[in-house]
Amino acid sequence: MATTDVSAVQTSSLLASLYDFQNRFNNDARVKKLIKGWNRYLKAEGTDSGETYTCTIEDLAITRIDPGCSIEEDDENLITLQAGQDVLVRIFTGKYNPAHALIDGALAVFSGERDKVKLEAIAMIIWGL
């Protein structure tokens, strides 16, 4: 299990961006329509900072954001996003299209093909990217 320094969590820009993302995600009716029956764990891993958070998506909302990740790496419901901390923050605040980040080689996504597209669609809906 990855561990995260709690003092860093308090001030993390990544955590702040994830809360911002959670807020937009949970309050968008179109996103809810898109993710019907889609319960996943979204792990955001900063490759340079080592910070890791796991967002739990269940019942049409992000219900929790936890530091670290207790989910098995080969769990089919786990979606892992790996990038530099700055890139992750830009992605979760809508300043960097995740599809572009993937093509630019700035972001790595480990999940089923459909989950990748679903994430891209979510970004499209929330930020119109």
Added chain:
Amino acid sequence: MKKAFELGFYVTFGAGIAFGISSFTILSELFKVASSFWLIVSIVLAGILCMLISSSIAELASMYPSAPGVRTYLKVALPPRLSLFLVYLYLIFMIMVAGIESYLFAQVVRKLAPQLPALAVVLGLLALTVIVNLLGLELPRGVQMFTTTTLILGVLILGGMGAAPAFRNLHWSSTVMANQPLSQVGGALGAAVYLFIGFEWVTMMGFSAKSYEHRIPLSMPLAILTNIVAYSIFALGLATLLPVSRITDSSIPQLPYFVQMFGPRGTYVALGLSILAIVSCFNAGVMGGSRLVHSLAREGNFPKSWGVMSLRTGAPIGGVLVLGTLAAIVSILIVEFELQEVAAVVGSAIVCCVYAAFMWAILHLRKTQPNARRTFRSPLPVWLHWVLIVLMPLSGLWALIAEPGKRLEMVATAVGLIVISAVGVEFSIRYSKNEAEMRLQAKAT
């Protein structure tokens, strides 16, 4: 157990995507320029070259895991115009393969139902594939593994049955060295690369970051090795069972081979193998091609409508429709002018150049980003990279001119595609500039 399944999936995916119906067409083409011995040498050499290239691709994949391979690797290392130009050529290759595969499938089907027009079968198959992809249906991993394993085992066993007499009478003859072997291998090498194209697609399929450390780098040479054995044995079987003229006269030499082996029922065997090849190669090709169109559209290189996706299924609707339409146009041209062999060899020459660009990308990135994360490093020495950078495009060019009867068609087609790609790049650059300007204007107002 899970690790073995994962590796097995990667190997079968890489081997299956490279093993299409057009692989048999390329075998027929190779018999036109090389004797059976040198043809097998060419297949083995092409496979070894691809294995060497795969180690560099594995290094790129470890730097950019899960990225849309060809676009990312070229984008990060080459100037924008050149990288886009090569990506467009690669995309055209994929569209041509869709056209070739569907036409060859139609040829097999028409042996059983000659009353069916070839074009109807081709367009029907394309329409079916487009619908499957529009609905966002994907082949489960287990099914993908099963179809590819069945296909390759089938080819191995049936090829082995035909080649058995040759195995029993193996002996060295000095006549093998006659008739300019270097010229034979040179002419066949570039086209033989076609037999392995697609092995690199596995780099987009990694289950986790750790997959890029050992399993994906290992899976590519294993997939290539599997195909080297299957193609070589089948080629030997062809040479043993059929006169060369019957092999070279047909784009689907597997059909007379199976008919020779099983009588009229052999047509059903050919159809069975063709269906397996369609499942493992053609569908994955259309899916991958449409995703590439989608990515390029989302990047701003193509019109926005080409990047439309279904919010319900996640299917890249725009990409699928564009790829399906272009593949249908190419299919019509192939059916009308019997261009399947020309398209396959030109496609192979294109990919030889793209592979050389991958090798160059590795050297460039080692220089410009020496400290970037690399969980796998290619063990190839730098001089070998340079050898491959020179050798691969040369092999591709040689393949274009190896067959005197089709030299003009091959060169003209290659030049035509180069022009189309160059025009496409210009369009994309202007289009994306206009888009950016329009966005700025919209913001300002």
